[in-house]
Amino acid sequence: MADIHQTTLPNGLRVVLCPDDSVPLVAMSMLYDVGSRVEEAGSSGFAHLFEHMMFQGSRHVEKGELMRRVHALGGHANGSTSRERTNFYMSLPSHELGLGLWMEADRLRSLALSTENLENQRQTVLEERLQRVDSTPYGEAHVKINELSYTQFAYAHPVIGYREDIASAGLDDIQAFHEAWYRPENVVLAIVGDVEIERTLDQAHELFAGLPRGESRPLLQLSEPRRMQTSVHRVRDGLAHMPALFVNHQAVPYGDPDFFVYEVIETLLFRGPSSRLIRRMVIEESTAVQVTGGYEAHRGPSLFSLFAVLPEDGEPAALAEVYQLELERLVAEPVGEQELEKVCNQLRANRLFGREALLGRATSLSRSVLYHNDALWEQRYLERIARVTAADIQRVAARDFDPDGRVILEVVTA
Amino acid sequence: MMTFPSSPPDASRPKPWVFPSTVVRTLSNGVQVAVVRMPALPIVTVRWCFLSGRLHEVPDKTGTGFLLQRLLRHGTADFNSSDLARHLDRRGIRLGTQVSVDSAVVSVSALREYLGEAIHIANDVAFKPLLPESALAVERIRALQLHQQATSQVEAMANLWMSHSLYGDHPYGRPVTTRAGLKNASIDDLRALHAQICDPSRSMLIVVGDVEPDEVVDVLARRVSGLKAAPSCAAWSPPPAPTCQPQVLLVERPGAEQVAMGVGALTMPRSHPDFLALRTVNHILGGGASSRLFTELRERQGLTYGVYSQLDCGLWGGDLTASMSVAPDKVGRAIGALSAQMERMGTGDVAPAELDAATDYLVGSFPQRASGLAGVSSLSMAAWLHQLPVSVWRDYQATLQAITMDDVEAAARRWLSPDRLCWVAAGSPEVLDKYLPEFQTLGGPVQRVEMASLVD
Numbered sequence: 021m022a023d024i025h026q027t028t029l030p031n032g033l034r035v036v037l038c039p040d041d042s043v044p045l046v047a048m049s050m051l052y053d054v055g056s057r058v059e060e061a062g063s064s065g066f067a068h069l070f071e072h073m074m075f076q077g078s079r080h081v082e083k084g085e086l087m088r089r090v091h092a093l094g095g096h097a098n099g100s101t102s103r104e105r106t107n108f109y110m111s112l113p114s115h116e117l118g119l120g121l122w123m124e125a126d127r128l129r130s131l132a133l134s135t136e137n138l139e140n141q142r143q144t145v146l147e148e149r150l151q152r153v154d155s156t157p158y159g160e161a162h163v164k165i166n167e168l169s170y171t172q173f174a175y176a177h178p179v180i181g182y183r184e185d186i187a188s189a190g191l192d193d194i195q196a197f198h199e200a201w202y203r204p205e206n207v208v209l210a211i212v213g214d215v216e217i218e219r220t221l222d223q224a225h226e227l228f229a230g231l232p233r234g235e236s237r238p239l240l241q242l243s244e245p246r247r248m249q250t251s252v253h254r255v256r257d258g259l260a261h262m263p264a265l266f267v268n269h270q271a272v273p274y275g276d277p278d279f280f281v282y283e284v285i286e287t288l289l290f291r292g293p294s295s296r297l298i299r300r301m302v303i304e305e306s307t308a309v310q311v312t313g314g315y316e317a318h319r320g321p322s323l324f325s326l327f328a329v330l331p332e333d334g335e336p337a338a339l340a341e342v343y344q345l346e347l348e349r350l351v352a353e354p355v356g357e358q359e360l361e362k363v364c365n366q367l368r369a370n371r372l373f374g375r376e377a378l379l380g381r382a383t384s385l386s387r388s389v390l391y392h393n394d395a396l397w398e399q400r401y402l403e404r405i406a407r408v409t410a411a412d413i414q415r416v417a418a419r420d421f422d423p424d425g426r427v428i429l430e431v432v433t434a
Numbered sequence: 435m436m437t438f439p440s441s442p443p444d445a446s447r448p449k450p451w452v453f454p455s456t457v458v459r460t461l462s463n464g465v466q467v468a469v470v471r472m473p474a475l476p477i478v479t480v481r482w483c484f485l486s487g488r489l490h491e492v493p494d495k496t497g498t499g500f501l502l503q504r505l506l507r508h509g510t511a512d513f514n515s516s517d518l519a520r521h522l523d524r525r526g527i528r529l530g531t532q533v534s535v536d537s538a539v540v541s542v543s544a545l546r547e548y549l550g551e552a553i554h555i556a557n558d559v560a561f562k563p564l565l566p567e568s569a570l571a572v573e574r575i576r577a578l579q580l581h582q583q584a585t586s587q588v589e590a591m592a593n594l595w596m597s598h599s600l601y602g603d604h605p606y607g608r609p610v611t612t613r614a615g616l617k618n619a620s621i622d623d624l625r626a627l628h629a630q631i632c633d634p635s636r637s638m639l640i641v642v643g644d645v646e647p648d649e650v651v652d653v654l655a656r657r658v659s660g661l662k663a664a665p666s667c668a669a670w671s672p673p674p675a676p677t678c679q680p681q682v683l684l685v686e687r688p689g690a691e692q693v694a695m696g697v698g699a700l701t702m703p704r705s706h707p708d709f710l711a712l713r714t715v716n717h718i719l720g721g722g723a724s725s726r727l728f729t730e731l732r733e734r735q736g737l738t739y740g741v742y743s744q745l746d747c748g749l750w751g752g753d754l755t756a757s758m759s760v761a762p763d764k765v766g767r768a769i770g771a772l773s774a775q776m777e778r779m780g781t782g783d784v785a786p787a788e789l790d791a792a793t794d795y796l797v798g799s800f801p802q803r804a805s806g807l808a809g810v811s812s813l814s815m816a817a818w819l820h821q822l823p824v825s826v827w828r829d830y831q832a833t834l835q836a837i838t839m840d841d842v843e844a845a846a847r848r849w850l851s852p853d854r855l856c857w858v859a860a861g862s863p864e865v866l867d868k869y870l871p872e873f874q875t876l877g878g879p880v881q882r883v884e885m886a887s888l889v890d
Contacts, residue, residue, distance in 0.1 A: 040474075042474040042805075043451065043801055043805045044448070044449035044450075044451050044801065045801060045802060045805065080440055080441070083733075084724065084729055084733060087722075087723045087724040088724045088791065091722055091723070091724045091791065091794075091795045092790075092791050092794040092795060092798070093794065093795075093798045094794065094795050094796070094797060094798015094799035094800065094801070094802065095798065095799070095802075096799070096802070097723075098723075111802060113448060113449075113798060113801075114446075114449065115445045115446040115447060115448045115449065116445050118442055118443030118444070118445060118446075119442040119443070119445065121443075122439065122441075122442035122443060123442070125438070126438070129438065139736075140733065140734070140736045141736075142736075143736030143737075144732055144733075144736050144738075144739055145739075146761075147736070147737070147738050147739040147759075147760070147761060148739035150691060150692055150739075150759075150761055151692060151739050151740075151759050152739075154691045154692075155588065155690065155691040155692045155759070156587075157583070157586050157587070214449065216446075219446075223443055226439075226443075227438070227439075230437075230438060258689055259586055259689070260586060261582045261583060261585065261586045262579065262582060262583055292519070292522070292523040293507070293519035293522070293523065294516070294519035294520045294522070294523040294524075295523070299516075299519070302576070303515075303519075303572070306572060306575055306576065309576060309579040309580060309583065310580075310583075329579075329583060331575070331579050332579070332582065358524070361524070362520070362523050362524040365523075365524060365525055365526040366523055366526045367526075368526055368545070369477075369525075369526025369527070369528070369544070369545055370526070372475055372476065372477050372545065373477060373528075373543065375475055376475060376477075376805070376806040376807065376808075377806065378805075
């Protein structure tokens with residue numbers, strides 16, 4: 021097991037370090053506990069827009085300077101926003117870790133928010149939306165299936181936001197967002213790589229501890245009523261050449277004891293050429309061209325999803341029934357020992373290959389602390405996967421894959 | 435309360451890093467094996483690399499290579515298709531097959547305990563594939579469906595048209611699949627292409643990971659004994675060097691929400707002495723988020739979400755291209771901004787600070803590129819494929835640091851002068867019409883084509 025050091029600064033900022041000196045590099049994930057789920061109607065897309073604003077300069081770092089400095093060292097820096105969190109990640113030669121920490125601290129405490137920067141990034145985000153949603157086959161359908169799957173705005177709306185909300189975001193809104201969410205107690209800083217523990221903890225203290233803790237906020241309480249009736253919807257997509265199918269079931273959130281059962285079911289159905297759905301739908305019966313999906317876990321309401329692209333003459337409704345039959349098979353037939361062992365080995369290999377990438381490990385570590393409050397969560401993952409039994413799978417499938425609890429979206433071509 | 439420092443903490447002393455050493459052995463049957471020991475994690479990657487690829491496709495059967503790439507996973511002498519899939523998944527083994535224009539690869543990644551299995555599978559997939567006719571029928575249908583899906587992606591199609599515009603009928607200009615080619619390819623075509631590509635005399639086995647060279651040789655002796663290095667198929671000649679004339683290609687896609695735009699020029703093979711200087715030029719132009727294109731077109735003007743350039747060099751030629759997607763109302767400004775940046779670079783206008791920053795990035799990022807099994811095995815393959823010196827990766831950072839202002843200015847002027855540029859814009863016919871006067875200023879004849887015609 022890797023050596024992990026964790027500390028919490030007096031202002032609540034959590035720091036987690038995992039040394040690995042196999043190459044003289046470090047990766048850093050600065051994970052903010054703010055994602056699109058905190059947005060309200062009318063302010064969709066703010067978390068993501070704000071991620072862009074974080075690259076527009078701060079008191080001691082000019083606009084563009086962060087990237088220039090990181091690139092000049094051969095490093096890499098970027099950000100990403102999801103429903104749950106905003107992640108700023110960076111890789112650097114290990115001897116320059118102090119620079120990375122200093123730049124992260126500077127933009128947390130003194131971001132340069134200006135009308136000009138906002139306008140510029142608004143245009144960039146609108147272009148991003150045009151490219152990823154409006155110009156992409158099935159892009160609008162991906163937005164639609166989420167809107168249909170949740171009753172609450174928090175998870176129902178797209179992370180990138182609605183065009184009109186992005187267009188109307190004002191500088192005051194953005195400043196208020198920064199004050200509310202970009203607070204030390206709302207951050208997990210994880211560093212993996214060739215890191216000197218004492219020196220790095222000293223630097224983290226020097227750079228971050230002076231920031232005052234923000235005002236306490238009530239915890240987000242998000243839940244969904246249990247779906248009692250299947251709803252079937254149909255949309256037309258002028259960009260798509262082939263029909264497609266989305267099917268969503270409600271699923272358990274992070275922290276639920278059945279989380280690991282879902283991980284096993286996902287691999288069993290979707291991962292690898294011998295997985296049940298790929299084998300049946302794509303290889304043997306050719307009823308789908310592409311099948312993806314699996315467990316979309318959140319800290320709030322979560323989903324188990326299918327997305328399939330069908331042949332031109334494919335029938336989405338028929339494929340939805342095949343999918344439901346495969347889910348019911350999980351209830352009717354206990355999964356054999358060999359198949360369970362196969363899933364464990366697949367997950368073990370994935371985990372080991374995943375450990376090659378320092379950035380991935382840093383993000384995984386910060387997520388473990390933010391979502392599970394457990395820096396060792398990732399290390400215990402395989403042990404918990406190995407405890408999942410065929411009976412667990414039957415129980416969870418019987419409880420959660422109710423044929424009357426589905427949201428189905430059929431996409432037809434124009 | 436502590437005062438926040440106005441400058442970053444002092445850096446500590448940089449630590450040395452060297453590319454892991456490669457041991458090359460030649461087996462008694464003539465097959466070359468390169469082993470790179472990287473023991474940090476108990477995993478290995480095995481690659482059979484071949485110095486041949488889709489080049490050998492019959493022109494009206496474009497897509498044979500793609501079908502071969504897929505059929506290679508449909509079983510070997512030891513396993514039928516389903517058994518192979520189960521066998522791999524049960525051990526967490528990943529199998530990859532790739533048939534490019536000038537090379538092909540069978541790669542297997544596995545936990546260290548399955549090293550013997552990984553070598554055995556890579557060998558059987560490469561040299562003893564079943565290539566069953568029944569699987570071709572299934573894969574053909576699937577390939578046609580994927581082909582259909584791909585033709586709806588405007589950006590991807592704009593890239594294909596860019597290659598076609600630069601290379602014409604040269605193999606590098608061909609799409610991976612055409613509808614007609616996929617329909618025409620027979621199992622005999624696939625088997626002939628396989629024989630042409632998977633020729634042991636034009637191959638190398640690369641093993642990277644938690645292994646010792648002697649152990650690999652031992653496994654090979656036990657599992658790959660029947661392999662012969664003698665040529666097994668007819669000799670062939672490489673294609674002539676590609677040539678192109680400047681032109682502006684307007685690709686019509688009714689209903690497109692954005693316009694995908696690109697500009698490019700033919701460059702050189704990877705082994706050309708100008709390669710690293712032009713790679714530096716590419717980084718300055720559009721190699722990342724601090725490049726000229728990104729900072730000017732995205733960060734300053736907000737014209738696009740992403741704009742990058744890339745240098746792609748193969749065995750017989752190469753190209754440098756830049757591309758982006760923009761909203762219809764920004765097309766005019768985007769043409770002006772992209773054209774101004776290309777024109778500036780074409781004159782060799784590079785500041786010393788830009789050269790320093792690009793060199794620092796390329797030098798500093800190399801340990802990252804070479805820190806994983808996939809990266810090291812891909813670099814090892816490139817060295818073999820392009821016949822680069824054995825020490826190429828050990829010397830790589832020093833070679834980059836030796837590049838001068840004269841080198842980059844000369845490379846930029848030589849390869850990116852305005853009279854070498856081809857332009858492509860894919861979008862709705864109405865938008866292309868609206869900006870026709872702007873497109874006409876770009877140099878070279880303007881031609882209009884229908885988007886799918888290249889891949890029908």
